[in-house]
Amino acid sequence: MKYRLGALPLSAAAPLVALLGLLMASLPLAGAGTELILIGLTAAGQLAWHLRHLMLSRLVTWPTLAWLAIALLSYQLPEAWVSQADWNRWEGRLMAGSHIDDWRPPLLMLLCLGLLNLSLLTRTRANLGAPLLMGTAGLALLAQLLAPHPTDGPLALSPDGPLLAAQACLLLAQLVDILGGWRTSRNSILRALWPSLLLATLTMGLWYHQHRDADRQQQQAIAELGQRLGQRLSDEIDDHLAAMRRFAASWRWQDAPPSADQWAYQAELYHQDFPYLLNIAFIDPRSRILHVHPANAYNTPLLGTRLFEAQPDGREALGKALHDGTIGQTRVIALLQGQPGMVHYLPVIQARDARILGAVGVVVGLRSMADTLFRQVAPDTAALTLLDGERLLAHQGTARRPGPWRHASPLTLDDLSLTLITRPGHDALLARRPRLPVVTLAAGLTLAYLLYLALFARRYMQLQHRQARRSNRELRREVRNRTRLQQEVEWLATHDELTRLPNRRRFLQVLAEHDRVRPLSVLLCDIDHFKLVNDRLGHLVGDRYLAELGRLGHAVLDAAGGVFARLGGEEFVACLPGSSAEDAEAVARRLQAALAESRLTHQDGAPVTLSVGVATLDEGPLVADELLQAADDALYRAKSLGRDRIERATSPADLPVGGP
Numbered sequence: 001m002k003y004r005l006g007a008l009p010l011s012a013a014a015p016l017v018a019l020l021g022l023l024m025a026s027l028p029l030a031g032a033g034t035e036l037i038l039i040g041l042t043a044a045g046q047l048a049w050h051l052r053h054l055m056l057s058r059l060v061t062w063p064t065l066a067w068l069a070i071a072l073l074s075y076q077l078p079e080a081w082v083s084q085a086d087w088n089r090w091e092g093r094l095m096a097g098s099h100i101d102d103w104r105p106p107l108l109m110l111l112c113l114g115l116l117n118l119s120l121l122t123r124t125r126a127n128l129g130a131p132l133l134m135g136t137a138g139l140a141l142l143a144q145l146l147a148p149h150p151t152d153g154p155l156a157l158s159p160d161g162p163l164l165a166a167q168a169c170l171l172l173a174q175l176v177d178i179l180g181g182w183r184t185s186r187n188s189i190l191r192a193l194w195p196s197l198l199l200a201t202l203t204m205g206l207w208y209h210q211h212r213d214a215d216r217q218q219q220q221a222i223a224e225l226g227q228r229l230g231q232r233l234s235d236e237i238d239d240h241l242a243a244m245r246r247f248a249a250s251w252r253w254q255d256a257p258p259s260a261d262q263w264a265y266q267a268e269l270y271h272q273d274f275p276y277l278l279n280i281a282f283i284d285p286r287s288r289i290l291h292v293h294p295a296n297a298y299n300t301p302l303l304g305t306r307l308f309e310a311q312p313d314g315r316e317a318l319g320k321a322l323h324d325g326t327i328g329q330t331r332v333i334a335l336l337q338g339q340p341g342m343v344h345y346l347p348v349i350q351a352r353d354a355r356i357l358g359a360v361g362v363v364v365g366l367r368s369m370a371d372t373l374f375r376q377v378a379p380d381t382a383a384l385t386l387l388d389g390e391r392l393l394a395h396q397g398t399a400r401r402p403g404p405w406r407h408a409s410p411l412t413l414d415d416l417s418l419t420l421i422t423r424p425g426h427d428a429l430l431a432r433r434p435r436l437p438v439v440t441l442a443a444g445l446t447l448a449y450l451l452y453l454a455l456f457a458r459r460y461m462q463l464q465h466r467q468a469r470r471s472n473r474e475l476r477r478e479v480r481n482r483t484r485l486q487q488e489v490e491w492l493a494t495h496d497e498l499t500r501l502p503n504r505r506r507f508l509q510v511l512a513e514h515d516r517v518r519p520l521s522v523l524l525c526d527i528d529h530f531k532l533v534n535d536r537l538g539h540l541v542g543d544r545y546l547a548e549l550g551r552l553g554h555a556v557l558d559a560a561g562g563v564f565a566r567l568g569g570e571e572f573v574a575c576l577p578g579s580s581a582e583d584a585e586a587v588a589r590r591l592q593a594a595l596a597e598s599r600l601t602h603q604d605g606a607p608v609t610l611s612v613g614v615a616t617l618d619e620g621p622l623v624a625d626e627l628l629q630a631a632d633d634a635l636y637r638a639k640s641l642g643r644d645r646i647e648r649a650t651s652p653a654d655l656p657v658g659g660p
């Protein structure tokens with residue numbers, strides 16, 4: 001919750017930061033309009049999620065993503081599928097006032113933010129690659145910060161500060177929001193994130209490189225176009241000069257200036273080849289215009305005009321032709337027709353006596369000439385401007401949307417230095433733009449995303465396996481413990497812990513197991529004066545004596561094919577299936593002997609002795625209680641007869657069967 005509290009104001013602040021920033025920096029809102037709207041929608045999606053209006057968040061996030069997807073498709077689809085013109089039409093409807101290529105660069109960032117919103121909604125943030133989306137968004141932000149201004153490339157990244165700040169706010173809000181959530185799976189996320197983020201970084205680097213390369217190629221193409229046009233312009237002037245020289249020379253055999261008809265006929269032939277010539281005039285030696293072609297509303301009033309007076313800028317050039325007999329050429333001057341241009345004056349020299357009959361004036365309207373030339377370039381391709389220094393000579397500016405940069409090619413026409421500015425149109429640039437960078441970006445980022453998903457899933461499965469293995473191990477250990485405990489409980493239920501001999505219950509079971517064996521003897525053994533041992537030597541020694549007797553008894557009875565058990569207290573019992581009373585007595589004696597040999601003594605050094613009651617069932621059914629009672633009776637008798645004795649019961653009545 002505390003993270004959400006931090007994220008909330010950041011999400012809310014993002015669109016405000018963008019809007020205020022743009023207003024304060026007096027940046028045109030129209031240009032940033034689409035991006036501003038997208039930022040607003042993304043922020044609204046985030047905010048709605050933070051405020052728990054999930055439906056609203058969904059309603060905002062999905063259409064925003066759809067919008068972004070359409071924009072993305074604009075440069076993903078091949079031209080053959082959807083033409084640039086079609087996209088432009090759609091784009092005009094979707095984003096009036098701004099152009100798709102203006103906001104393509106932040107598109108990646110906004111797409112990442114939109115997808116992050118989606119991952120918020122689906123609550124599968126780390127699984128859906130949200131960390132990589134964040135990393136990529138961070139890279140896109142960084143790229144926008146570091147990238148140069150768009151003037152150096154048609155699709156360079158937008159550096160609009162307020163919009164960047166808004167994007168950073170949205171990213172930060174996402175970061176703050178998930179910091180707590182990823183704490184537990186941080187290791188898994190990091191392991192998947194680094195390799196995929198590295199791939200994303202390499203992809204973006206490669207994309208940027210290819211992107212700049214494409215820019216350079218386009219700039220070069222435009223430069224070549226400018227140079228080509230410039231070359232054509234200068235070739236054109238050379239051509240018409242050569243033609244005019246021939247034209248001027250064609251009058252040298254005349255004795256007098258040409259007649260109006262002659263002039264109109266001949267000049268028309270040349271004018272057809274060079275329609276941009278505003279006129280072709282014959283000027284007499286006194287600089288008067290004698291004939292002019294074509295005879296139109298601009299030219300006809302010029303007839304009779306004395307050029308030396310009327311056009312001082314051209315006087316020097318005309319003087320060369322009329323006085324020196326050489327070709328004269330004006331600079332770009334204001335023509336009598338009202339537009340800038342140049343005039344070439346070619347002397348008409350009589351062949352016979354080298355008399356200068358006059359001059360041919362060829363008026364080149366640069367605007368007309370450039371227009372003729374510019375018409376060869378499709379208007380949407382580029383805007384073309386012809387400049388003489390700062391002076392605008394001609395312009396063709398029909399490119400619907402001028403691109404972000406222009407190319408200036410210097411033109412040299414004789415001694416004239418002009419500049420041809422070529423400004424390519426956006427649409428033409430986009431249409432010619434190679435798709436490789438975008439394909440690289442899309443493929444690389446998709447791969448990085450898949451890599452993240454694969455690594456994360458692998459790591460997740462590894463953890464699951466590890467967890468399962470650990471659980472299995474614990475389960476096995478638990479089962480072992482429980483089995484051991486169970487066995488212990490079972491053992492304790494049938495054994496005596498101190499002597500580790502079978503207890504009374506087990507003894508009765510053994511007895512029952514041999515209920516068909518005859519003879520069946522039972523020995524009831526009791527340590528004599530054991531109380532004294534306890535009292536004088538202590539209970540611990542008493543316990544040791546009991547354990548020792550248990551060990552001895554087990555050894556003796558085991559050798560005799562019987563079972564030795566502890567009945568309780570210092571009383572022991574033995575079962576000897578198949579042993580007659582004599583045999584049983586002999587075993588009892590062996591037991592007494594073993595005890596004697598063990599040198600268990602009282603405090604005064606007297607040996608610890610054992611009294612034994614023997615009962616044998618030779619025939620008839622076994623009644624355990626009765627048999628034991630008979631043995632007990634015999635034992636009682638042994639005790640009362642002085643202890644350290646063996647007394648035999650006579651079955652079924654308890655009759656002494658003898659003693660030592």
Ligand SMILES: Nc1nc2c(ncn2[C@@H]2O[C@H](COP(=O)(O)OP(=O)(O)OP(=O)(O)O)[C@@H](O)[C@H]2O)c(=O)[nH]1
Nearest residue numbers: 526527528529530531532534539540542543569570
């Ligand atoms: N150390 C120890 N003493 C036990 C245990 N079970 C019973 N005893 C003791 O065994 C003694 C049995 O004494 P009694 O049966 O009264 O008689 P006794 O001293 O053996 O004399 P007699 O049987 O008449 O020869 C008691 O002092 C009990 O406390 C045991 O598990 N450990």
